[in-house]
Amino acid sequence: MKDFENHDSAPNKDLCDGFCPSNGNVEKLKEKVLEVAGLSEIFKVLGDETRTKILYLLSEQRLCVCDIAVILDMSLPAVSHHLRLLKAFRLVKYAREGKMVYYTLDDDHIINLIREAQDHFAEGR
Amino acid sequence: MKDFENHDSAPNKDLCDGFCPSNGNVEKLKEKVLEVAGLSEIFKVLGDETRTKILYLLSEQRLCVCDIAVILDMSLPAVSHHLRLLKAFRLVKYAREGKMVYYTLDDDHIINLIREAQDHFAEGR
DNA sequence: ATAACAATTAAACGATTGCTTAATTAATAA
DNA sequence: TTATTAATTAAGCAATCGTTTAATTGTTAT
Numbered sequence: 001m002k003d004f005e006n007h008d009s010a011p012n013k014d015l016c017d018g019f020c021p022s023n024g025n026v027e028k029l030k031e032k033v034l035e036v037a038g039l040s041e042i043f044k045v046l047g048d049e050t051r052t053k054i055l056y057l058l059s060e061q062r063l064c065v066c067d068i069a070v071i072l073d074m075s076l077p078a079v080s081h082h083l084r085l086l087k088a089f090r091l092v093k094y095a096r097e098g099k100m101v102y103y104t105l106d107d108d109h110i111i112n113l114i115r116e117a118q119d120h121f122a123e124g125r
Numbered sequence: 126m127k128d129f130e131n132h133d134s135a136p137n138k139d140l141c142d143g144f145c146p147s148n149g150n151v152e153k154l155k156e157k158v159l160e161v162a163g164l165s166e167i168f169k170v171l172g173d174e175t176r177t178k179i180l181y182l183l184s185e186q187r188l189c190v191c192d193i194a195v196i197l198d199m200s201l202p203a204v205s206h207h208l209r210l211l212k213a214f215r216l217v218k219y220a221r222e223g224k225m226v227y228y229t230l231d232d233d234h235i236i237n238l239i240r241e242a243q244d245h246f247a248e249g250r
Numbered sequence: 251a252t253a254a255c256a257a258t259t260a261a262a263c264g265a266t267t268g269c270t271t272a273a274t275t276a277a278t279a280a
Numbered sequence: 281t282t283a284t285t286a287a288t289t290a291a292g293c294a295a296t297c298g299t300t301t302a303a304t305t306g307t308t309a310t
Contacts, residue, residue: 016191016256029182029196036181038241040174047172048268049165056161057154065287071154078269080288099277099286109245116241117164120234173298190257203299205258224256224307 042113045076045089050074052114054103058092059111064100167238170214175199176207177230177239183217184236189225 024069026031053072057063063071069079086092093106105111171177179193188196194204208228211217218231231237 003185016189016195025186025263026192026196029185032185033178033182033196036239036243039239040177042242042245043168043171043177046168047165049162049269052165052168053158057158060154060157061150066149066285067215070164071151071158075288076287077271081268084288096276096287099284101287107199109248113238113241113245114161114164116169116238118161120167120238121164121250124233175298191255200300201257202259202301208300209258221257221306224254226257 055110056106061103062102064102183230187227187229189227
């Protein structure tokens with residue numbers, strides 16, 4: 001018999017032994033935590049140095065794949081791989097021009113996240 | 126003879142073949158990209174769903190380890206492991222009270238990053 | 251002292267990540 | 281057409297990550 005919807009999750013029933021003062025808030029906090037569910041997906045994207053750099057570069061100007069490869073001193077397939085992921089997240093878009101494929105930012109909000117992270121370091125962390 | 130400071134990085138010398146229009150900006154962009162160096166470290170921390178949730182919970186109220194384990198339905202060692210990492214990044218601090226160890230936020234800026242990410246989704250992404 | 255509980259630590263394991271190399275597609279030039 | 285260059289894709293591999301289990305530390309109660 002499954003009891004997934006129970007108030008206390010079965011596997012952790014013995015934890016804390018009911019003495020923790022925050023026990024009364026557990027249900028409330030379980031709901032609260034849903035507000036950030038899925039949020040880490042964007043952070044995962046930015047959690048790679050190369051991808052953060054690519055997005056930052058593209059916020060300056062459009063660039064073709066080999067430009068990025070030269071600037072970041074990486075192989076073409078490596079860069080292309082990251083661009084593919086950024087594309088999947090709708091953070092960049094591309095336009096083919098002859099042999100070259102030019103990438104541009106497709107999200108004007110992502111740069112705010114990067115700036116916010118810069119502020120974080122600026123505040124002495 | 127090392128040529129690290131050369132205009133064209135040696136391993137990618139043949140890339141782009143010098144035809145890309147942005148070639149003149151390569152040096153400028155190489156400097157530009159330094160502005161976001163190291164930034165992905167914080168994003169990596171937030172790139173784990175559990176850690177984002179822990180930080181979000183602690184922005185509400187202080188919690189002991191087993192509280193967090195119950196709320197997130199995780200094992201104590203798993204939670205403890207994440208708290209250790211958050212501590213290493215000075216994002217949380219702890220205070221022992223009897224058997225329990227209470228964790229609190231030690232960084233009032235990190236929540237801004239989380240809110241900014243919420244905005245990102247709110248804007249229809 | 252012994253027992254019980256909160257928390258941490260360590261070792262081990264499976265899953266994921268990001269790179270490399272090699273092959274392939276797409277577009278232009280000879 | 282063939283050759284060349286830009287870019288993508290696929291396969292393989294090493295490194296990293298997050299979890300589990302088990303052992304250990306620290307504190308309180310009996």
